[in-house]
Structures are given as C-alpha cells and as structure tokens.
Amino acid sequence: MLLYVLRRFASAVPTLFVIVTIAFFMLRLAPGGPFDLERPIDPLIIENLKRAFNMDKPLPQQYMLYLWNLLHGDLGPSFTRRDFTVNDLFRFGLPVSIQIGGTAIALALVFGTFLGSLAALRQNSWVDYSVVGVATFGITIPPFVVAPILSLIFGVYLGWLPAGGWGAPGSMVLPVATLALPQMAIVARLTRGATIEVLRSNHIRTARAYGLPSWVVLYVHTLRASILPVVSYLGPTAAALMTGSVVVETIFGIPGIGRYFVQGALGRDYTLVMGTVVVIAVFVVVFNLIVDILYAYLDPRVRYD
C-alpha cells in the first residue's frame, strides 16, 4: 500500500516536470514582457529590474534556477504585486478557494448521490423524471449565467444574502451554490446510471436472496458499487474546484486564487502564472492518487500493483 502510494508519486514527477517545462518556455518565448509599460522607462531601471528578477541571465540558466527554487518550495517574487512573493499570495488565497471548493464538492457528493440513487430506485416515475430534468438543467446552464442570476435574485431583489464580497456572514452561500449545482447534477446522473446497472447485477441478486434487509442491500452493497464512476469523476473535479474558479471569484469578488492565472498571464507575471500551474498540477496529481486508492478500497477487483 505505502509502496503503491510512493510509486504513484514517483510516476507523477515526470508529468509535473513536463508541465513546468512547457509552461516556462511558452511564457518566456511569448511576445511581451512584465516591464512593457505604456510609458517607456529608463533603460537603466529596466536593467536593474531585470537583475532583481534574475532576468538578465540566459534563459536556460533562468530555467535551472527556477527548477532549483521550486524544489525548495520557493515560487519566487511576484512581478506585478510589489512586495509579495507568490508563496504569500497562495498562503492568503488558497485557504479561501479550498474552503469554497471543498464545501461545494462535499455538497455535490452528498446530494448528488442521494438524488441519483433515489431516481434509480424509482426509475421511470415522476421522481426519476424530475431528478433527470433538474440535472439536465444544472449541467446545461454554465456557471457564468447561474452566478449573476443567483446574485441578482438573492442578493439584489430579496436581499437575503450578500450579493458579493468575502467575510460577511452568508457570503459563502451563493458561490458555493454556483459551484455545487452543476457538479451535483453530474453526480446525480452518474449515480443514477450506475445504480440502475448495479441493481441488475448478480451480487445484488445474491444479497437479496440471502434475505438481507433492503437498507443493507442498498447502502452497503449497491451504493458501494454505484459510487465508483462518481469517485473517478470527482477526483479531477475536486482539484479544479479547490484551486479556485475564475468565474465565481470574479462575479462574487472573492479573494481566492482562481483569478491569479488570468491576471498573471495578462500582466506577464511569469512567476505567478508558473506558481498557479504548479499548484494546480500538484492538486490534480494528489486527487488522482486519492481516487486510485479509494477505487481499490471500494472495488475489491482492483488491486494495488
């Protein structure tokens, strides 16, 4: 088990390396630079700036330097936000994004599996149709439509919740709802499909033939098998949500890390963009690992090897 985890981590290192390398050279070879301003600055100042950010060295040397610092957990100083290192920015922003994304994922998992299995158990009844209908709705409408509409209804018209901002009580509700709704819809659909299939399978028939109480059949045997596709879906999704959603953070004005990438790319903030790429890649790797371990735990046919 421990060996398996270690081996998986080792196999993720080349992927991370490729991602970091591609991102680094794409950024550096692209036109424009962090010191291109509307107003021309004194070349001497630019030279000093470049020296301060190690940009006076040849590109391969900068790359090695970046890798070296990265291995020591140092993401470097931000180019556009003065006096902040990229590590600082993530220390402030990441907890906010994890809080919102984590809550959304938990809600989506609980309500999604509940609604999905409910629909599967009452297949072709009105319960089923309404769950499928609502799920289709939730999947189709993109978050950048849902977010402003929720903000309009609950923030502006009804005034029940803050329309945006962070810190006030209840300010988490609308962003979490925006993120959770589509995920809940997808989870419900996946659970429904899988449950319908599992209910017809041999081991459920055997469990019923043994005379096990129906709740044991449902919650122990059926759910355990039907949650598998949900688990493999939620891995990368959880990584994406916890690293912040640029749409939700923009609309609700939340100080998470979702906006760093676009802002950094627009301002040619090399270290900030690289930092975002690294953080996201690490999240993806970690969550894929968690999914694989959970999978082996839930499905006895899967072995660690």
Add this chain to the structure above:
Amino acid sequence: MTEAPTVLPAAAGIAPVDGEMALGRSLFQDAWRRLRRNKAAVASAVVLVVLALAGLIGPMVAPHSYDRIYPQYVRVPASFEAYPKEDAIVPAFESALARARITIGATEVNGNTVSAPISDDEPLDPRITRYLDRSDLFSNVRIDQLSADGRSGVMLADVSRLQFIFGTDNNGRDLLARILIGIRISLAIGVLASAMALVLGVTYGAIAGYYGGKIDSVMMRIVDIFYSLPFIFFVILLVVFFGRSFILIFIAIGATEWLDMSRIVRGQTLTLKRQEFVQAAEAMGATTSGILKRHIIPNTLGPVVVYATLLIPKAILLESLLSFLGLGVQEPLTSLGLLISEGAENIRGATWLLIFPAVTLTMILFALNFLGDGLRDALDPKDR
C-alpha cells in the same frame, strides 16, 4: 419480455412471409426514423435552425446595426413600444432647443410631429435646426411660418420612432442586434472549432488505430500526456500571448477538444480493421490511405457525429468563458459570452442586459444537448 420470439430479421429478408420482397433498411435510415420519433430532438433541431437563421440573416434585416450608437438611448429598458416614450418627447425637444438660446413658446406634440413657436430679438439663424437634427429623437427639422422680419416662426420636427425590443446597452447600442451578431459568432466558433477537433481527432485516431503496435502506443501516450495538462490554461495562455483574433480562438478550442475524439475513433478503428471487408480491400491491394478514407473513417461516423454534436456546446461554452474573461472577440464585435459578462456587470438597474443573452445561450445549449442525446439514442440503440 412477453413477446413471442419472432422470425429473425435476416431470415425474414431471405424468405419474405407475405410474398413481397422486404426492403432492407440501412443503419442511417433506421436512425433517421428513430430520431424523428424523438420529440425533444426534433424540437431542438427546429430551434437550432431558427437560431442559426437568426444569426445568419438576422444582423442583415435587424432595424439597427450592432455597432450603431444612439447617445440619447443609453440603457433604455426592453419594450415593445417604440422609443421615444410620449412623455419624453417634449422635454427632449425643449432641452435640445434650449441650446439655441432663443425664446420658445408652448411645445405641442401632434401625432408624429412636434412643433413650438420660436422667436428671438435678432433674425433666426436657420442653422439652429441642427440642434434638433443631431438628436436621435428628431428628424426632418424645419422652420415654418417665418415672419417677415425673420424673428419669429414655428419650429417643426418629425419624431423618429425607434424600436428597442430588448433595450439598449451601456453605450446605447440595440441589444437585439447585438444578440443576433452574438449568436452568429458563438455558433460559428462552436461549429468551426468542432470541425477542427473532428478533422484532427478522426485522422489521428484512425491512423493510430489502423497501424496499431508501436505507432499506436506512442501516439496514444502523447494523447495521455496532453490529457494530464491543464488544457484550459493553455488556451488562455495562447489567447493572451498571441493576440485575440477570431481565428486563434477557434483554433485554440479545436486544438484542445480533439483528444476525446481521437480516442473514440481509435477504439472504433481497432475493431473495424479486423473485419472482412477491410481484409478484402487489403487483399485487393488498396493503399493504406485509401482504406482509411473509403472504409475505416466512414464506418466510424455514427459515434463521431454524436460526439461532434455534443462537442459544439462545449466549444461554445469555452468561447463564452474566454469572452467572459475578456479574452474572446473584441468590441464592437460581440459574442453571447461577452454579452453575458456585460450583463453581469450591470446587474443592478439593467437586468435585461443579462437576461436576454443568458436565455439565448441557454436555449442554444439545451437544443444542442437534446439533439446530441437524440442522435446518440438513434444511432446507438444499445445505449438506451
């Protein structure tokens, strides 16, 4: 399963029961029949055709151009009534004319004309009509009943009635015209990006699947690596660094969406290449590219068509997301995502700016999803 076992269709074809030769139905005829029976899919197809026509022809026949600015009509709400509203005519007339610094009598509105007696200490300058002509509200401004000394007369102007069914935006542009051009851009990017993903994915997948062996595993390993990259970020990077052009947007989206397609086609090809008709073609000495073009690719079309239909809404969403972030098409051109983002910024006080584009985009996405589901059910009956 209460039905009695019937004659197998193949056997029925060989030995027709009622003496007539039963006509074979091709896969696509069968699929077409099933699709027509699916009401949601048919309705979606109709909605899509209407929206596509609206995007194609709409901007040409719309009463306003999408980039025409009406300074007097900034952020007017959606209304079926023509603008200006009756009670807005007189104040607009008087405030425009006030700048001429002449004495204005009682203003009267008579149907489509406004009139006011005017007088001044000096002879009236005929150029004062320009104060009114400049306004979007009035046209054909003239001075009537000019007295002999030229110091008094009646100012007449026609009221131009303009329709803004969906209201106007922050710059005073007609929202309906902008939505129509937005539909055109969004659909065009969706279709072009999907077409690009289609060509790339089908070619790549067919080659990998057909050659098999080392070539296949190398090509698919490349796809796996691409999968693990956070690709939406590379789209953003591409757009940020290489400028925001229509062509780059759809190339960037197409280049990120072909991975699934290549996997689907590869899987299909793996089963197809062992079939007799492919072996026959090989035995007859057909070239590899000929076999791929004539035999493999046409036979993968079923799942490919289904996936392409579901790809278009994905591409539209991706484009809308880019536009929402301000990385998509540039003003004065617009897309549905850009309109929604403007609407979200003006949510207080100008809700119509959000609601109409949001409803339009939702309709397109729903229609495409239902049509895709219908096509899947029709072409792949196993999956039902």
